Amino acid sequence: MEPTGYWTFFSNPKMWAIDEFLLSGEVYDLFSVARWQKDWFKKGQLGVIRVGHDQRTKEQLNGKKRLRRGIYAIIEILGSPFLSISGDELWLEKDEKEKPRYSVEIKYLQNLLRRPISLDHFREEESPEYDKYLVHGFQTASIPLNPHTFESIISSIGGTEKLEFEFFNTRIRQYEDIHFLERTYIHGVREVTEALSVYIEKSHVALDYQRSSGFKCEICTALGIEPFYFETPNGEYYAETHHVMPNPQTYDNSISSLSLITVCPNHHRQLHYGKVKLLENNHEKFAFEIDDEIVAVPKGLQSFQKLVEE
Known part of the structure; x- marks a missing residue:
């Protein structure tokens, strides 16, 4: 078994009334995890709460309906596991409790x-x-979940747009806030990092970066074509900002390398959904392969920082 970044948490209603918790409106909780998996958990991973057979007695149900086997919540992992003294889980052996x-x-x-x-x-x-x-259960508290299964679950609820990720509570006032989010979620799963990039792209800092680059599409400029899209009523040209999430394998916490690029709407959608590969992302430049053509975009971190400081 290997970690996937996605998790199934097993809930036994007889030991913990998950229905009462969900009715409470609380959104933060602690969940026990298997010791042998403790190094697999990272902030920005996702998972589900799975309920098997509800074997509560009538007294325990206290008028509530018995839960059906199914998935009762989508959850986000907020950090690495920590030691705690607990252990009434049904699946534990006596000498483990x-x-x-x-x-x-x-x-x-x-x-x-x-x-x-x-x-x-x-x-x-x-x-x-x-x-x-997920289907048949397992005698443990947590188990890695098939990413394709999770993708299907998310699709069935209407997509990630329905999810209120934890980073929505972080305000982006300066570029260092973006760097902080990148460091924090560097090991996040795809759904989290993609949503994070969209969140960053809509920030005021992203607009400041557009202004620092003169609202010129940097992909168009690199290709030698018209870099402006259209003029807006205030006299500025319309542009968008694309955020490139750093690669966790090559990321250096000590270097605040610029991760923003000004683009026209066409290239923005192409960077998100088209035939594009990021070949290089260092302190000096981005290098993309777009429709089999290599496009190098110099980074302007110093000029951007100067504009922000002013």
Whole structure:
């Protein structure tokens, strides 16, 4: 078994009334995780809360409906696991219950109590979306989840636009705030880093960067074509900002390398959705392969920092 960046958390309603928690409106929680997985958890990973057979007694239900097998929440991992003393989980052996446990802080991004996702949707074993642990359960607190399964789950709720990621609470006032978010979420999964880039692209700092580059599309400039899109009523040209999330394999925390580029709407969409490969991202330049053509874009970090300081 290998880490995937996505997680299934197993909830036993007999030991913990997940329905009561979801009805409370709380969005932050701690969840025990398996010790042998403790080094696999990173901030910016995602997961689901899975409920199996609800074996609560009538007294424990206290008038509530028995939960069906399914997925009851989408969650975000907020940090690395830490040691905690707990251990009443049903799946633990007697000699394991009093040992130190690891817990991880999570945020509930989507409450599915009213409309849980049935596990029957993922029973086709030949499907790339099949995950045997999600469907059949496992005697542990947490287990890596198949990324294709998670993608299908997100699609079924309407996409990541429905999720309130934790970084939405971070205001972007200066470029260092962008660098802080990049450092914080450098190991985030694709859905998180893509949403983070969109969040950065809509910030006031991104607009400041457009202004520092004269609202010229830097891809068009590198290709030797008209860099302006159209003039707006205030006399400035319309442009957009694209954010390039650093590569976790080559990222250097000590270097605040510029990760913004001014683009026209066409090139912005192409960078997000087109046949584009980032070949190089260093302190001096970006190098993209766009439709089999190499495009080098010099970085203007010093001029941008000077403009921001002014």
